[in-house]
Amino acid sequence: MAAHDRVIPLTVVAPDAHEDHDQDLYEVRKKIYPRAVTGAFARWRWATVFITQLVFYGAPWLAWNERQAVLFDLAARKFYIFGLVLWPQDFIYLTALLIISAFSLFLFTAVAGRLWCGYACPQTVYTEIFLWIERKIEGKHLARMKLDGASLTARKFFLKAVKHGVWIALAFWTGFTFVGYFTPIKVLSGEFFTFTLGGWEAFWIVFYGFATYGNAGWMREQVCIYMCPYARFQGVMFDRDTLLITYDQTRGEPRGSRSKKADYKSQGLGDCVDCDICVQVCPTGIDIRNGQQYECIGCAACIDGCDQVMDKMGYPRGLIRYSTLNAVDRHFGWRDMLKRVFRPRVLAYTTILWIIIAAASVTLFLRVPFKVDVIRDRTALAREVEGGLIENVYRLQIMNTEEVPRNFMVSASGVRGLRVEGSQQPLAIGPAATQMIAVRLRAEPEAIEKGMHRIEFHVVASDASGNPQPDIFSIREKSMFYKP
């Protein structure tokens, strides 16, 4: 019985399949016409639509020191994010970002189900925008059904043409904005208006635009149901204390229509008036009253829809509400549900998430924007030069990731009397540039034994006349000195 308690009950619904005793493995897709809904949760969704799209469409147009503020220059392998310039060597920060995103998803899903799917996923956001356009042009859901069922008239053709025209324009703008993160968007605009777009630029604008148009205009809930892997694995993260969209069966059943004035309780009816609003508003076409289903993206449209009906009937709100399976079964209040938020898995996710955020922030803050790699010459390990001195040759790969020119001094230590030979110090490097310099180190043969010796290079920032400025950067890199 205890084992049974941990299972999330899925009520099996067998629509009219009882009469014929076989089934299809493929079915004709039924187009869904979700009814528009207003309410608290719909407002939340529109808020995230506005915020995410303001950032997405707006960011490429911002400027920072005469360059685009957010630009991922793949050809030059430099990734500009406002004042920060990331190089391929900083790839670890992308890893950190991905881990943070993953653990945020785990945490939010464990606490409150598919919040990401319902409110912030691009699939949801663009479907919401495309549905809004569809509604403005073709009318409400019933009008759209009627229009699709009618034979082709001039009016129908006109409405469809306008709708697809607006969709394609928006999709194109989306693709254009996307490519604008990789090619400076002002340059891209110029190229577009003079018909000189590069082949790959044109391809990605069309590809990303087509994906937007196809996914938000045509595919819609099919993406969530058949394609999206996150949709499936989020279901595994639910437990009996996860906030889900829940229909209160004990309160609602038995469902049935009734007169508003009638004493429905004496008729043996529950609170559900069987108005079907919750089914009509559902973007994935399910009936939430059948319990948790894998199609449910947690958008809470049915909560908004049901609350309006409850208000009209004069019943308390929340027949469909955010609740946990334990809360429904055991009649928990908010206080009990809140207490159960602090359960081991949530605490574990939270702890890991904060540790990674803290570690990533600290390393980003302490990041030295000047990088040095020492590459030892490998064929000729050492040579003897005038006066019998031992000389080793190294290549120093210097990377100045900041957008200011720098001067720097190179020295080395680890072997008595070790000195840098020949190069004029201080050395100079341009802004956001990389440079390879050959460095010769010399040591007295008497100072060291034969064989390998650990040494360290010091690269220190300096002013133009060679006065060290170690507070800008001071880097140590290990290498080896060889005496044959």
Next chain:
Amino acid sequence: MSDFTGGFWGISVAVITLVSVVACGVFLKIQSTRRPALEAGEQADLHGNVWDGDLQEYNNPLPRWWMWLFYLTIAFALAYLIYYPGLGSFGGTSAWTSAGEHQAEVAQAEAQYGPLFNQYLKTDIVELARDPKANAIGQRLFLTYCAQCHGSDAGGGVEFPNLRDKDWLYGGDPATIKATIMNGRNGVMPPLGDALGGPQAVKEMANYVRSLSGLKHDAKLAQTAAPKFTICAGCHGADGKGGRAVGAPNLTDTIWLYGNSEDSIVATITAGRGANRLIPGQSAMPAHKDTLGEAKVHLLAAYVYSLGGGEPPLPAPAAEPASAPAAGPVAPAK
């Protein structure tokens, strides 16, 4: 591919490929028309299989139009196998090969980057050596193609000449440097131990050679060897100052390609020097005109010239050194 001279493997691979593609289509057809029968009382949206006593799978049918995408992939596979090589030894109607694609990319890169290098061909090497932009390109070429032997700083090492100093085996004027890189050099010091008359004679000669550049030596041994230096003089000259025609090093200066210890000199005389240890069969300094082309060699020559050891250009280009790699049968090194 020489193991597969017969047609059997090609045909069997083609048959297996085609049968697999067709089988995918047949399997898809069976699956999409099958309507699993249900026993009485069973609910229709369960798959009908039961595992572990009570575990059942829902039937979540895929939209039918998605199924046509599967057929599309089969059509694509067949079209691909006709157009590209894939069916056994059949080359495809497009005659595409990976080698051909690589050659096309090389040609494209040549067309794209060639002009960047070729523009410097017109400029004289002495002048080019003062052009910082050309030198930046030259340095990158040097680090890629030359630094493995001559060192990242061009300072050389044991058996690889230093390109920064004023000592040249074949000459440090621009035309000779370019000729050296273009055609390579294969100066060889032959083994002369037996010719001199055995280990004792070699030891004596080593002492004589050390005496030439003022190093510590046994004067008595050196004196004994002095008359025999005629054997060496053919390349190194009677005064031991070397000969550039065959790249014979100057034995009187302080620069030693293989070290100046008595042991090292004995080894040089006894066994000879100069064969390429790294690439068997190659000359000591490989030719680069085929791998790099003249434009890159021109830039490299200018870079080497700029390092400080360059000599002024020869007055008249009457003798064309570029066409004559010094390949004397007896070209010693020290």
